[in-house]
C-alpha cells in the first residue's frame with residue numbers, strides 16, 4: 587500500500603486514498619489547492635503523523651503554484667499558504683517538521699521555477715525516505731518479537747499512516763518477513779475507528795491474522811494472557827521520551843505495565859520534538875463533537891449533551907519498554923538515548 591499518497595507533478599495535484607471511506611470504499615481524493623490539502627488533513631482523508639508530513643511536503647509545492655497567481659507578491663502569498671498548511675493539525679510534529687524542512691531548503695531561492703523544482707525533488711525524497719525508515723524500523727522492531735507472539739496495536743500506525751509499510755505495523759511486517767508467525771489484536775480505537783477500519787483492512791489484505799477488539803476489552807485480553815506485546819505509533823515524542831499518540835494509548839500502556847506486558851513505541855526520527863522537554867507541553871487536538879455524537883450519519887447521543895473528543899493523549903516515558911526508530915531501539919533513560927541517537931539532525 588505504498589501508493590495511497592501520489593503526486594501528479596504535471597497537474598501539481600496531490601492524490602490521496604480517502605481513508606474516511608475505507609474499508610468499504612476505495613476512492614481517491616484530489617487536492618489541487620492548499621485549502622484542499624488542509625481540508626484533507628483536518629477531516630482525515632489522510633492521517634497518521636508521517637503520512638501527514640509527506641502530504642504537507644507536496645502541499646508546499648501546491649502552495650507555490652497557487653502563490654504564483656499573486657504575481658510580484660508571490661512570496662507573501664506563499665508564506666500565508668505555508669502557515670495555513672502548518673497549522674492544519676496541532677499534535678503530529680511531522681507536519682511542522684515537513685513545512686520547516688521545505689522552508690529551509692527554499693530559503694534564498696529567488697526564482698519560483700527553481701524553487702518549484704527543488705521542492706518537488708525534496709517532497710519526493712521525504713516520501714521515499716519515510717518508506718525506507720519504516721522498513722529499517724521493521725528490521726529493528728521485528729527482532730524484538732518472538733515467533734508466535736500476539737501483538738496488540740492501537741489506532742492505525744500502518745502503511746496508511748505513513749508513506750507506506752508502517753511504523754507499528756512495519757514492526758509486525760518486519761517480524762513476518764523474518765519468518766515469524768505473528769497475530770495482531772487491533773483495538774478498534776473510537777471514535778474514528780482507525781483500528782477497526784484501517785489496521786484490520788491493511789493486515790487482512792496482507793494475510794496477517796488480525797482480530798478487532800473493543801477498546802474497553804483491553805484489560806480482559808491482557809489478564810487472560812492473550813497479549814504478548816504492545817506496539818503503537820506516535821505523533822510526537824519529546825526530549826524525555828513522553829509520547830503523544832491516539833487517545834487511549836496511555837490507558838493501554840498503564841494496563842500493560844500492570845499485567846507485565848512489554849509496551850513499545852515505533853516512530854521515525856521525524857516524529858521527535860527535542861525542543862519540547864516533556865509531554866505536558868504537547869498540544870492536544872480537540873476535534874469536532876460529531877465524531878463522538880454520531881456513527882456515520884446516525885446520532886447516538888441525546889441532543890444537547892456535551893462530549894469530549896480529545897484526539898490524543900500522552901504516555902509517560904516510564905511506561906515505555908523501548909522506542910523503535912530507523913536508527914535503532916532506544917532504551918531508558920530516554921533523555922540521554924534520544925539525545926545520543928536522534929540528536930538535532932532530523933533532516934531528510
Ligand SMILES: CSC[C@H]1O[C@H](OP(=O)(O)O)[C@H](O)[C@@H]1O
Pocket residue numbers: 633634635636740741742743744747748752753754780818819820821831832833897
Ligand atoms: C504512524 S503513527 C500514526 C499515528 O497517528 C494517528 O493519529 P490520527 O489517525 O489522528 O492521525 C495515531 O495516533 C497513530 O498512532
